[in-house]
Amino acid sequence: MTHLAGKLALDIQAGAPNNGRGQDNVGVVKKMQVGRDTYPYISPQAVRRWPRDSLPTTEPLSPVLREGQGKKQQAYTKGRPDLYIDDDLFGYMVAVKDKDSSCQRDTVRATGTFVSVTPQRPTSDFGTMTRGFNANENPVIHEHEFYTAVCAGDLNLDLPRIGTFETDGQGLRIALPPQAAEEATAAGATATTFRGLTPLTLGLPERRRRAALILRTLAALRGGAKPAAHYGDRTPAFILLAPKKGGVNPFTRVLSNKDGKPSFAADTLTEEIAAWRDELDGCVRIGWAPGFLGDQRDRARRDLADLITSGTVTIDHPRTVLNTVAQEIEDGTHDHWFQDTQDAKA
Template sequence: MTYLTGKIALDIDAGAPNNGRGDNNRGEVKHLWIGRDKHPYVSAQAFRRWLRDSLPVTEAASPVIRTGSGAKQQAYTSGRPDKHLDDDLFGYMVAIKNENYQRDTVLATGTLVSVTPRQPAMDFGTMSRGFAAGENPVIHEHEHYSAELGGGILLDLPRVGTFELDGGGLRRTLSADAAKEALGAGAVEVQLRGMSCLRLPLEERRRRVAVLLRTLAEVRGGAKRALHYGDRTPALVLLAPVKGGNNPFTRVLAAENNQTVFDTDVLREEVDVWADELDGPVLLGWAPGFLGDQREVASKNLADLINDGRLTIGHPRVLLRALADGIQAGRHDDWFEDPAR
C-alpha cells in the first residue's frame, strides 16, 4: 500500500480566508490559543471546500440533497463514489430511514494553523452610500492577518475508486442497487484490508488522482476576496509516497524568533529514519519568495539528497503536475496496490 503524505503551507498576506462566528457587525477570523499565543487558522472543512470548488468544470459534482426543516434538517450528497470523484475522494454520510451508508475520506487534510503566533488586525469600515444627509453610517469591523499556515495531508491511494461493501451500519459504502449498477458499469469485486469491495478500472483511478493533484496546484477560494483577495495555492507542498500511512513530515515547519523557518535538519533525519517506508523520492514544491531566501539555503543544505535522487525541489505547480502526469501515464501503478505487510 502507498499513501501520499506530507505537509502543505499557505502564504496569507493581509487576508481573512476563513472566518469564525461574528457578532454585532464585528467579524473575527478563526483562531486557536496555544498557551497565551493566538494562532489564526483555516479549518480543514474550509480548505476541502476550496478544493471541491476548484475541481475542473468537467467533473460533475455529486448533487446535494436537503430534507426536513428547522432543527431537523439534513443535507447529504448522493453517495455515489462510482459516479462522482468528490464522493470518492472526500467521503460522505447518508443516514436516512432504513438506509445508512458512509465513506471514510480517502483524502485526509489537517487544520492549516499559523506556524508562529499572529495577532489579527481589526479593520474598521462604514456603509453610508445612498444615505440621506445627516444619517449615521452603518459601522462594521472585521479582522485580517498575515501569516504562514501549515497543515498535514494524506491520500490513501489503494482506496481511490475502491468501495467497501462489508461491515455493519455506516461502514457500508454503497446500497445493493448502487453496487449492482456499478458492477454493470465496469467495476469488479476485490478484497481490500479484509473487506469485500468494488473497484473501478485502474485507468479511472489514475485519472481521479491526477485531477486532484492538478487541482491542488491551482486551488482558489477563501472568504472576503472582495477586500482581501490573495493567492490560495499552496506556497509549499511536501509530498512523499509512504508505505504505511505515517506522516513523518509534520515538523518540517517551525517557529524561530517569531519567524517561520523550514528545518532542513528535521527533513534530513526523517528521510533517513523512514527510508525503509518511503516508496519513492520526497517531493518538495516551494514557491519562489516564500520564506525569503530559505529555499536557496535548503537546496544547498540538502544537495546530497537531491543528487542521490531521494529529494526533488521545484515549484509546487510544476512538481504536482509532473506527479499527476506520471500517475496518469501508469508509472506508479504499484502505489495503488495493497499487498500484505
C-alpha cells in the first residue's frame, strides 16, 4: 500500500485566510500561544474546504443535508463516496435514527493544522464606514487582524483507499449501508479483500481519475477569508510529496524556524530519506515556487545535488510537480500504489 505523504506550505502575504470568533466588532485571525510566542494558523477545516471549493465546476459534489433546530441541529453530506469524490476523499459521518442508513468514512486525504513556521504577531487594521452618512454623524468603526507568515502543515493521501468502501466491520465503520451498497454494485463496483475487510471497490480508471483530480486541484488551490481586502495566492508555495509504504510521515520537520526565519532543512531531509529508504516507493518530489524563501531553493539544489543526480529527489515548480504526478497516475504508471501490500501477498 502506498501513501503520498509530505509537507505543504502557504506563503501568506498580509492576509487573513482563516478567522476566529470575533467580538466587539473586531475580526480576529486564528492564532495560538506557545509560551510567550504567538503563532497564526489555518485550521484543518478551512484547508479541507478549499480543495472542495477549488474542484472543477463540472465535478458533482455531495449534497449537504440539515435537520433539527437550535442546539440539536446536525448537518451531514449524502454519504455516497461511490457517487461523489468529496465523500470519497474527505470522509463523512451520517448518524441518524435509522441505523440502516447510518454510516461513516474516515478521511482518505488527511491534513494537519497549518501553523506559522515562525512566531508572528498579527496586525490590527482600523477602518470606518461613513459612505452615505449625513454630516456630523458618527462613523461605524470596525477592526480586523491580518498577518504575513509561512504557514505549513503535513498531508497524507491514502491511495489504496480511494474508491474503496467498507461494507462490513462494526458499528459506524461501515462506509456504505446495505441499500447504498446494492446501488453501487449495480453501477459496477466489485467486492474485494482489503485490510481484513471485504469492501466494494470502484474500477481502476475512476480511482486513477480521482487521485489525479485532487492533485491537480491542489495545484490550482484557492480560498480563504476576506478576499476583498486581503486577496492573495493560496496555491502551494512549497510541497513535498513522497510515496511511502505506510502512513507515517517523517518529513514534518523539513521546514523549521532558524534565527526567526522559515528555513528549509536539507540535512533533515537527507537523514530522513536514509532512515526510511526501505519504505519509499519512488522519488521524493519537491515543488518550490521561485522566490519563495529567497535564495534557499538554489542552496537546496546544491545541498541535495547527490540525491538529485541519483533520482532520489527532484525539485521543480509546485504546479509542475503536482500535475506531473497526476498525469503519471492517470497514465497507469503507478497502478501498484493503489494495491494493499498485505492483500496482494495473500
